[in-house]
Amino acid sequence: MARQIGEVILDLKNISLAFGGVKALTDISFDVREHEIRAIIGPNGAGKSSMLNVINGVYHPQQGEIIFRGEHRKDMDTHEAAAAGFARTFQNIALFKGMSVLDNLMTGRNLKMKSNFLQHALWWGPAKREELEHRRKVEEVIDFLEIEHIRKTPVGRLPYGLQKRVELGRALAAEPQILLLDEPMAGMNVEEKQDMCRFILDVNDQLGTTIVLIEHDMGVVMDISDRVVVLDYGKKIGDGVPDEVKNNPEVIAAYLGTQH
């Protein structure tokens, strides 16, 4: 592959997160390099989504530090994370069901809109120019994800696989540096999974976006990821390229169970 994996851009050091007495994450460290596809896997309740939530500022870990592009960040809020270039999709689709695909994608541009409320309400001057520019960007996403035919369809009327694609589109509309995908392929049939894989690879390849994803389908993870980190009961039990992880006895034990 011609795409060059670069320096470490996101470094997570000794992250621990607890909710009261429940330890969700214990002393987890791993890094994400520029342009790579990094997967987080693990059995149910392993702390995968918590990890993603730590990265984009939904949860604030009690211990540990997050270094993004050389900057230490602590207690970053979600909107700060979004401004810094993080975008994500959710395990259970979080779109505006009554709005059209186009409008949903436009919400992905929200953070980049500079004009004030009044200007937008009047659709006047800079606000108009700005909206046209955002619309152009959104149309590029529509073209990229091949969803022209549902541009004006309310999201609630779309099949599940397409809704997932629209959600990816909204994240892409924000032109993220790091894309966080929480189970992008959950509940899809084989064909939809193949499509989604192709789009994820295309995003990574053509837009150069770094991707961190959580996924249950091992086939998919092993095929498309550059490196995989494995969590179990909030602890890291494996980290490396797919082949390494596949042969890690601890990982096999966590997935298949062992005799003690």
Added chain:
Amino acid sequence: MTAATSSDSTDRLDTFPRLLLAHARVRGARPAVREKDLGIWQSWTWAEAAREVRGMACGLAELGFKRGDRLGIIGDNRPRLYWAMCAAQMLGGIPVPMYQDAVAQEMTFVLQDAGIHIAIVEDQEQVDKLLEVKDQCPELLHIIYDDPRGMRHYSQPFLHGLDEVIAAGTIHDRNHADFLDAEIALGQPDDTAIMLYTSGTTGKPKGVCQTHGALISAAQGGCGFDKLGDNDEVLSYLPMAWVGDNLFSYAQALVAGFTVNCPESGDTVMTDMREIGPTFYFAPPRVFENMLTQVMIRMEDAGAIKRKMFHTFMAVAKRCGADILDGRPVSGKDRLLYALGNLLVYGPLKNVLGMSRIRVAYTAGAAIGPDLFRFYRSIGINLKQLYGQTETCAYVCLQPDRQIKFDSVGLPAPGVEIKIADNGEILVKGPMLLKEYYQRPDATAESINADGYFMTGDAGFLDEDGHLKIIDRAKDVGKLNNGAMFAPNYIENKLKFFSYIKEAVAFGHGRDEVCAFINIDMGAVGNWAERRGIPYAGYTDLALKPEVYQLIQECVEQVNADLAHDAMVADTQVHRFLVLHKELDPDDDELTRTRKVRRNFVAEKYAVLIDALYGGKASQFIETEVKFEDGRKGKVAADLVIRDVKTFPLVSRRAA
């Protein structure tokens, strides 16, 4: 001297490149092509189009494209692919458009047969297909792609971006403007303008060579007949490899100077059509059928008031709509009701279909069900039938305004001569006949007889007004054992008019009675099943539901009742039928790429089922291999039920 010759040659508008340059001079600022890109309709004027084509032609010349070379063109209807045709023609080359949904192996034949050195393709998908078969086509030297998306990592030296080719060509054209002008001046009307491969219903596809002169005279005839001018708009969405698209979107556009609109993608055609509102439209019957099915499904789901209104006014339209369109006398009351219906139902309906501005709509490619035809005419759409083949530039018969007969394809088009052979076969002669089949003198000799008539292979007759009626393919028309004429297409079309039936194959030649295979329409029957709360898992499951069988049986019985009205076909009522466990598919070679049933292939493949139909069995187990889009194979197995159908005695019509 040079100036004089070149101006002489451009004054003669007898080749497509000269026509293009003339439009660039005469109506340079008018839109020639529009394409919806990134959600916005982009347009190119005739002057801009001519500039692009010149650049492309010079770019091709730099890659070594010469007079007489064939240029492969593969992709959806994109402006630059149409221009590529003209660019090849400027250099005296021959564009060979191919079906864009064909799998790589199917393209190999055309690539080899036409000896293609350079191919211009739409995108990465098509490039990948060509790369897959490139080893089998050693003559293929260069591949040019229109859309660079995803092509970044392809480093093969024989791949070129169309942008770069045009850029290089434009510089070349600027420096040596006389090179291209000289090439254009060399073009002659009897040069081959295009090669279109026949769909291969019978045997290997053959490359039909059409000259500039043939296509231009067919286009002029058509434009004159329907008074098409430079204000017209057409939507180009049918495969470029189909002769109809070539005639309407290329030849007629260049003759009349109207605007060609390219949709955003195959999935958005309906939306794009509504936005553009074409004035001139063409579609094979299945597209009109699909639209009607969609309308009917949506009306079934509509509220009671709307549904009632729809059915009331559709009854009015059925009674007098076609007569009003044809200018025949209609009572004042009906006229009033029709006007009201136009306000409340037909107008909005046409608007939804994107047909509000249509002056002329054509259907061709296969026979259209009379009821389907009547439906569109009754709501005021001037839908006409056209008859022709690839070999005749799709131009043999046209229906004149106000003289539309539902069961005929109209009068011979201007300049066309028609004769009926003794066996009922239709023979035609005129300026639009093919020059030859490419490198197949044997086939050329077989299809054109000593008097210069092309043998169409269709059976038909001229009625008392000189209108041509087509019954079936001459070789498909068979006989039942009792001697009655059996025209399978006729029966199948009647069956296919029901929105629930997508495809039908009738058998009966050399048999005692007629039996049929049916394919249900997944959309229509699926919707029907949902409304009745019948659960189903997929096509096979749905097709085998007893309720669905009952539904289809009712359709078949209605067809039988209908057939019983006509002495000619009353004997060919369907006695037994079954619903197939899989949809007939071009990927499995059961349909041609233009979705015509390959009858003999189907009969052979499903011989067990035919035996079961005629053997009186009540069910039959079958397992069939299917090919998926990505080339993988799978199996579909099912126990098919066979049903007997009620037949009706001949109804003798009272003299009216």
